Amino acid sequence: MFESIFKRDVSSNETHVLDLTVDVHAHILPQLDDGPVDIEQSIEIIKEMYAMGYRKIIATPHVMSGYYNNTPENILQSLQTLRNVLKSRNIPIELEAAAEYYLEDELFRLIERREVLTFGGSKKHLLFEASFITKASYILEAVIKIKQAGYTPVLAHPERYVNLNDVEVINRLAFNGALFQVNIGSLTGYYSKQVQEVAELLINKKLIAFLGSDCHSLAQLESIKQAFKLKTFKEATQLNILNNTLMEKKATIFA
Ligand SMILES: [Fe+2]
Numbered sequence: 001m002f003e004s005i006f007k008r009d010v011s012s013n014e015t016h017v018l019d020l021t022v023d024v025h026a027h028i029l030p031q032l033d034d035g036p037v038d039i040e041q042s043i044e045i046i047k048e049m050y051a052m053g054y055r056k057i058i059a060t061p062h063v064m065s066g067y068y069n070n071t072p073e074n075i076l077q078s079l080q081t082l083r084n085v086l087k088s089r090n091i092p093i094e095l096e097a098a099a100e101y102y103l104e105d106e107l108f109r110l111i112e113r114r115e116v117l118t119f120g121g122s123k124k125h126l127l128f129e130a131s132f133i134t135k136a137s138y139i140l141e142a143v144i145k146i147k148q149a150g151y152t153p154v155l156a157h158p159e160r161y162v163n164l165n166d167v168e169v170i171n172r173l174a175f176n177g178a179l180f181q182v183n184i185g186s187l188t189g190y191y192s193k194q195v196q197e198v199a200e201l202l203i204n205k206k207l208i209a210f211l212g213s214d215c216h217s218l219a220q221l222e223s224i225k226q227a228f229k230l231k232t233f234k235e236a237t238q239l240n241i242l243n244n245t246l247m248e249k250k251a252t253i254f255a
Helices: 002-011 039-052 072-088 105-112 136-148 167-175 184-188 193-204 221-228 231-237
Strands: 022-026 056-059 094-097 100-102 125-129 152-156 179-183 210-212
Touching (some): 022 179, 022 210, 039 221, 100 105, 105 136, 136 152, 167 193, 179 193
Parallel strands (some): 056 094, 125 152
16 A cells, blocks of 8 residues: 555656665654654655655764763664554654764763664764864864774765865875765755765765765755756766665664
């Protein structure tokens, strides 16, 4: 029943591509951050993402001390509740959870205590973001520390940081083990023209490991659908990005 409804939606949607079935960056757990305010909003977003072609979503709520004090426990609890509702409504999408960690001292305390949620199974991909005006040297230091702790640092939306608009700086991060997750919406100029240009640069230099929606709301999915039509999006999906390799793997809990 559900399949037939969404097959119609999908087939009528010219933006639909099967090249990208896994999202690795989405704020879809209710009431944990600046994403959906209740579970019905979560369901609406997920249904739309399913119609767009996604078959697995890794939910990544913000973790930022003082603002979003999420823990593995409350994130996984929320994940389970949402999974149960999806199941009861026959929405056949795979859902996992990790987090989007804000780069701050507290992150390293969490890492030391192994109280972080990662994705990609044994690869232990740790998604992190920083203030948009953070110095490149601070991000580099974080990449090295995360790597040394046994995790794979995945920098969320590298194209959005004002100090990472230089190939040399970006290459240095990559050389030290950083993987880059570009926001799909960046390709449309959703954030700004400059952000779009850096996203395109990352594609040209084949430096993208993951594409992410960074979706917080149903409305935001519109820019993602627009991006699906772009040549740059198609080029990005042809770069052996890792999204679809995550279809079978389970998120690591207390990695
Ligand atoms: Fe995010």
